[in-house]
Amino acid sequence: MENLWLLWLAVAVVALVIEFMTTALVSVWVCAGALVAMILALCGADILVQIIAMAVVTVITFIICMIWIKPRLDKKKKGYAQPTNADRYIGSEGVVIKDIVPDDGKGQIKVEGQVWSAKASMPISEGTRVRVTALEGVKAIVEPVEANN
Numbered sequence: 711m712e713n714l715w716l717l718w719l720a721v722a723v724v725a726l727v728i729e730f731m732t733t734a735l736v737s738v739w740v741c742a743g744a745l746v747a748m749i750l751a752l753c754g755a756d757i758l759v760q761i762i763a764m765a766v767v768t769v770i771t772f773i774i775c776m777i778w779i780k781p782r783l784d785k786k787k788k789g790y791a792q793p794t795n796a797d798r799y800i801g802s803e804g805v806v807i808k809d810i811v812p813d814d815g816k817g818q819i820k821v822e823g824q825v826w827s828a829k830a831s832m833p834i835s836e837g838t839r840v841r842v843t844a845l846e847g848v849k850a851i852v853e854p855v856e857a858n859n
Contacts (some may be wrong), residue, residue, distance in 0.1 A: 714757065718748035718764070735775050735783070743768030748770040799826070799842045803855055810834040810852070819852060 722744035725737040747764035755763075802821050810817025810830045819828040819840055826842075827849045834840060840852040 714760065715748045715751035718744045718751055718760070722748065735780050739768050739771035739775060742771040761782075771810050796845055799824070799850065800844060801842065803839055804850075804852070806834050806836050806838045806840055809836050815849075819850060821850065828852050830854075 722741045725741035725744060728737040729741065743764040743766075746767045747760040750760045750763055762783070773827055781822065800820055802818040804821025804826075806828070807816065807820050807825065808818035810819075810828050811833050812829070812831060815827075815829060817828045817830065817834065819842075821842055827847050828840070828851075829846065830852050832854075834852070839855040841855050842850045842852055843849040843851050858859070
């Protein structure tokens, strides 16, 4: 069993491939344990020592990942918002193309050539110029332009 280091190398490579495919810290610790066992195999250590070292390093790196690394990565992912350019419409003026009724929620506006569903705190009739004050999901929150003057 002098080529046992090849087995450990194969285990490390498979774990690394799985890690790259999932990017969710699911097997990186197995890779670390297998690499330590491979080094021990190359140094001529007994197979029992290799297995114990692999298990210990795997457990230690698992604990390190779960306690310190994964929470930081999850926090970083959660804080990342996919940027869109929809906020460019905030402050833009448009025209109501379908009456906006506050309770109905079916009004529409056309702003910069795009049609948006729209909401307002007051009824606004078709043809009225409006300004987008905010976005709420896929709806533009608007107010009549005259209300700002």
